[in-house]
Amino acid sequence: MLAKLDQLANRLVELDELLMHQEATSNMDTYRKMTREHAEIGPLVALYKDFQAAQADIAEAHEMLQDPDMKDFAQEEIEAGKARVAALELDLQKMLLPKDVNDERNIFLEIRAGTGGDESALFAGDLLRMYTRFAERNRWQVEMVSESPSDLGGYREVIVRLVGNGAYSKLKFESGGHRVQRVPATETQGRIHTSACTVAVMPEADEVEDVNINPADLRIDTYRASGAGGQHINKTDSAVRITHLPTGIVVECQDDRSQHKNKASALKVLAARIKDVQLREQQSKEAATRKSLIGSGDRSERIRTYNFPQGRMTDHRINLTLYKLDFIMDGDLADLTNALASEHQAELLAALGD
Numbered sequence: 001m002l003a004k005l006d007q008l009a010n011r012l013v014e015l016d017e018l019l020m021h022q023e024a025t026s027n028m029d030t031y032r033k034m035t036r037e038h039a040e041i042g043p044l045v046a047l048y049k050d051f052q053a054a055q056a057d058i059a060e061a062h063e064m065l066q067d068p069d070m071k072d073f074a075q076e077e078i079e080a081g082k083a084r085v086a087a088l089e090l091d092l093q094k095m096l097l098p099k100d101v102n103d104e105r106n107i108f109l110e111i112r113a114g115t116g117g118d119e120s121a122l123f124a125g126d127l128l129r130m131y132t133r134f135a136e137r138n139r140w141q142v143e144m145v146s147e148s149p150s151d152l153g154g155y156r157e158v159i160v161r162l163v164g165n166g167a168y169s170k171l172k173f174e175s176g177g178h179r180v181q182r183v184p185a186t187e188t189q190g191r192i193h194t195s196a197c198t199v200a201v202m203p204e205a206d207e208v209e210d211v212n213i214n215p216a217d218l219r220i221d222t223y224r225a226s227g228a229g230g231q232h233i234n235k236t237d238s239a240v241r242i243t244h245l246p247t248g249i250v251v252e253c254q255d256d257r258s259q260h261k262n263k264a265s266a267l268k269v270l271a272a273r274i275k276d277v278q279l280r281e282q283q284s285k286e287a288a289t290r291k292s293l294i295g296s297g298d299r300s301e302r303i304r305t306y307n308f309p310q311g312r313m314t315d316h317r318i319n320l321t322l323y324k325l326d327f328i329m330d331g332d333l334a335d336l337t338n339a340l341a342s343e344h345q346a347e348l349l350a351a352l353g354d
Contacts (some may be wrong), residue, residue: 001096005048007245012038012045013234044095051088057081090349095339097348102113102203102279103169108145108272109201110159116176116195118152119184123306124197126329127178131171132160133331140164145265146253159269161204167204173340175201182308192309196302204268211271219243220263242266249273271290298339320341 015038015304019031056345058081064074111127113120117193135142141163148156162171179196187193205211225239239254240262251273253266306325313328313336314321328336 001092004096005044005092008041009045009048012041015041017297019299044092047088047092047095051085051092054081054084054088058085061195086158093349094345097345098174100169102172104166105203106161106169107167107171107201107203108159108269109162109171109174110157110199110260111155112157112198112200113150113155114196114198116180116193118150118154118186119180119193120195120197121150121154121156122152122185123154123178123180124156124158126180127197127199128155128158128160130164130329130331130333131174132335135164135167135331138164138167138170141169142266145269146255146256151218161268168201169341170337171201172203173226173337173344174199174303177304179302180308181305200276202272203279205271205275211274213244213267213271213274219245222259238262240266241269244270244274247274247277249277315340 015034019034019038058078061074061077061081064077067074081234109131109132111124113124116123132142143161143163145159145161147158150156176199177196178199179194181192181194183190184193219242221241221243222237223239223241224237236273238257238259239252240259241250241252242263243250248268251266251270253262253269256262256265301317303315303317305316307314308325310323311325312321312323313325315336318339320336322335324332324335
């Protein structure tokens, strides 16, 4: 680890020198690449310098041990220095963990009603609002891609695109089964019902071409859009359904009046779903050796329960229970997303030690 950190420290000095020269700043592509690398390396090297300073403090304290009058003070400095070195070493290890290449990508968020009928659809609407409010807190853009409203409110299925820095990194552990326990608005006897929804978080491909899709493998159907949208939306065959024959993945989009725009949106979602299948297969293999399923992407796994009568949310993967359900449903997910990210980091660190 130390050898790699020395290399990075030398590289930072090299970048500082290069960025001072006119040749580097004259080519904007080269300049952007170097400034991006500088921004990535800088915090790590700064932390490494703190680590080296802490080690130097310990060495200096050992020298003070030779002085009888300074012995007690020196011993305290050594103990404090060792604790600081251990903490900084852990921070360095975390920063050196391999980065998820998808972390900074925009995402497609897909919510589907499951068991529970109308109540499940209503809960899908509640989950959409929760994630939308979280997106607003992070100043992300929310775009509706496709929606299938239910008769009593909520959604049978809804897909939105969240655009913003780090969208995937913060929400990538949300994929899976979400269970709700509450008294439905339609329940006259006051009985608590249990229903469920499935959430899928898919990183957006840079371009549809990033995913190898053979046009011959696609069946594209157009049809008359239904639902909200005014009179015009129903007058033309603007809705698009794309079926990827090798995988059986079907994507529908009817939210725009333009068939061309609906087709483009559907292709983007299709590319994200195909990419997501590949990603989940990889994650499942990696997670097979770990005790939790945080990184497995297993959609069939029940990951969380929202208990409204008790005002609590429990994430079953990390045994985290929070008694702040009203705040969570209003998009206050920071405690949850941070805990999941920390657990994932701990798993990666443990894997490095094996």
